[in-house]
Amino acid sequence: MKVLYFGTYDRAAPRNSQVMSCLRGVGVEVIERHREVWGVQNWSLGLRQMSRVLKAERSLARDEEREADVVLVGYPGHFDLRAARRIARGRPIVFNPLISLHDTLVGDRQRFRPRSPAAWILQIVDRGAFRSADLVVADTEAHAWFFRRAFGLREDRVDVALVGAEEALFRPGWQPPEPFHVLFVGKLIPLHGLDTILAAATLLPDIPFRVVGDGQLSPLLEGRPDNVEHVQWIPYPELPTAYQRAGCALGIFDTGSKASRVIPNKVFQGLACGRPVITADTPAARELLTDGVDALLVAPGDPAALAEAIRQVADEDGLAGRLAEAGRATYEARASEAVLGARWKELLERIVAAG
Numbered sequence: 001m002k003v004l005y006f007g008t009y010d011r012a013a014p015r016n017s018q019v020m021s022c023l024r025g026v027g028v029e030v031i032e033r034h035r036e037v038w039g040v041q042n043w044s045l046g047l048r049q050m051s052r053v054l055k056a057e058r059s060l061a062r063d064e065e066r067e068a069d070v071v072l073v074g075y076p077g078h079f080d081l082r083a084a085r086r087i088a089r090g091r092p093i094v095f096n097p098l099i100s101l102h103d104t105l106v107g108d109r110q111r112f113r114p115r116s117p118a119a120w121i122l123q124i125v126d127r128g129a130f131r132s133a134d135l136v137v138a139d140t141e142a143h144a145w146f147f148r149r150a151f152g153l154r155e156d157r158v159d160v161a162l163v164g165a166e167e168a169l170f171r172p173g174w175q176p177p178e179p180f181h182v183l184f185v186g187k188l189i190p191l192h193g194l195d196t197i198l199a200a201a202t203l204l205p206d207i208p209f210r211v212v213g214d215g216q217l218s219p220l221l222e223g224r225p226d227n228v229e230h231v232q233w234i235p236y237p238e239l240p241t242a243y244q245r246a247g248c249a250l251g252i253f254d255t256g257s258k259a260s261r262v263i264p265n266k267v268f269q270g271l272a273c274g275r276p277v278i279t280a281d282t283p284a285a286r287e288l289l290t291d292g293v294d295a296l297l298v299a300p301g302d303p304a305a306l307a308e309a310i311r312q313v314a315d316e317d318g319l320a321g322r323l324a325e326a327g328r329a330t331y332e333a334r335a336s337e338a339v340l341g342a343r344w345k346e347l348l349e350r351i352v353a354a355g
Contacts, residue, residue, distance in 0.1 A: 002029045002068045003348060006084050008037040008056050009074025012236075014265050015098045015139070016074045018164050022341035028348070033063045033087075038076060057083045069352050070094060073133070076101070078125050081132040092355040094348060095133035100150060102126050108191050108258045109216060127151055135351045137344075139163050140284040142261040161343045162288065163265060164335040165272035169237060172274035172328060173244045180314050181208040183246035183275075185239060185266050188215035192264075193253030193280070199303030200310065201225045207314060212242065243273035247320065248313045251279025255301040263288055271295075271331040276323035278309045288334060294326035 003023060009016050011034065020030050035056035037049075061083040071088045073080050075098040084093050102122040105111045112118040130136055130151040136158045138144035144158045182201075186192050194217045201209045202225045209228045211221065221230045234242055243249055249270030252259050260282040267285075270277040271294075279285055281297035291297040296313065298305040313320050333339070 001070075001345070001348060001352070002031065004031050004033060004065045004068035004071045004087075005074055006033045006071050006087070007060065007073045007077035007080035008035050008053065009077050009080075010038055011036075013075055013098075014166060015096065015163060018166055018337075018340070019072075019074070019096060019161075019344060021166060021168070022164070022337045023344055023348075024341075025337050026341035026345050028341075028345055031065060031068060033060060033065060035060055053079050060084075061086045063087055070348050072096060072348070075099070078129040081129045085132060090355075092134040092351045093132070094135045094137060094351060095129060096137050097129065097147075098139060100126050100130075100147070103146075103150070103258055108256060109189055133157075134355065135159060135347065137161050137347060140261060140263055141287055142282075142284045146261055159347055161340055161347065162335045163263065163268055164337060164340045165265070165268040165331070167272065167337050169240050170243070170269045170272035171240070172272075173240065178245050179208065180247035181210055182248055182250060182310055183210050183212070183242060183270075184250040185212040185234075185242065185269075186252075186264065188213050188217040188220075190217065190256065191252055191254050191259050191262070192217075193255075193259070193301060194220055196253040196301050196303050196306060197250060198224055198228065200306040201228050203303060203307040204310060207310060210242075210246070212239075239269065240273055243270055243275050246275055248276040248278055248310065249273075250306075251277060251285070253280045253298070253300055253302075253306060259300060260284060267295075268331065268335055271327040271335070274324045274328045276313050276320045277327055278306065278313070288330065289327075293323075294330040295323060 005020055023030050037052050037056045070092050071084050072094045073084050074096050078101050106114055106119045136147055138147055138160050141160055144160050148158050184197055188194055205227055212231045212234050214232045251267040252264050261284050263284050267277055267279055277295040280300040285297055289295040296309040298309050
């Protein structure tokens with residue numbers, strides 16, 4: 001099978017690099033047709049950025065690749081579906097969206113007001129993109145349900161493949177022993193529940209916390225507790241070492257609806273590195289994890305519950321090791337590159353056969 005990975009997708013986003021790596025790992029030939037537009041997820045919708053998008057779409061629409069069996073539009077390729085349809089020439093189109101633009105930028109990050117022109121444009125772009133694809137691949141069952149309901153898609157037009165982690169980087173490894181500390185890695189956006197993490201740190205003054213990342217909610221860190229270290233940036237290849245040295249890794253803790261539908265990269269990365277993971281108890285998390293077995297799941301937005309879980313991992317004899325071992329086993333069984341490669345190949349072969 002030959003797949004054309006197509007669009008203005010973010011090459012640095014794990015969802016894209018992981019899918020391509022998984023497919024190549026199971027013998028699928030992946031060709032890229034890419035134009036850089038968004039940079040580090042530059043979500044500007046100003047005239048200059050929209051001009052760049054239109055120029056990229058015109059260029060992409062001229063690209064020819066007649067041998068590919070299927071066109072796979074990467075994340076965030078919401079503006080790319082029209083160009084994909086032109087170059088597909090009747091071949092099936094699969095969309096790997098990861099998110100709804102309106103849900104993320106209006107609902108979660110609140111970058112645009114709900115009744116603003118930008119929000120209206122995002123609704124139109126979302127609807128057109130999701131309804132143009134022959135198959136939409138969501139990252140969780142909860143997200144698949146949301147996509148079907150939000151865009152009026154039939155059951156068979158949406159399927160699921162988990163995110164996983166890049167195994168060339170994220171794997172268990174020995175590191176020099178360090179004092180127990182809590183690690184959070186991620187863009188500082190509402191989805192992650194940074195306020196809950198900082199409040200939990202206040203309840204645990206004797207346990208060090210390390211927050212790695214920058215973003216919308218960075219001002220919350222200006223008055224952070226003394227036991228919270230803030231590191232704005234770590235080179236991506238060095239992130240596995242940060243996980244391997246941590247006593248436990250945190251997921252997300254926001255109470256919003258989007259947080260209930262996603263399993264973030266950081267959870268898969270922590271599991272892949274063999275670290276105990278603590279994250280919010282949500283429908284999406286329950287699709288992969290079992291509380292007390294391969295992770296600790298706590299009520300979203302509850303600093304006391306998060307602090308109690310961290311204290312358990314730090315103090316309870318043997319708990320960290322049991323969680324880490326079971327979490328790594330869950331990763332290997334459900335989210336390894338071999339498992340996800342086979343899953344993506346199955347989905348693509350099915351849509352090609354149906355078309």
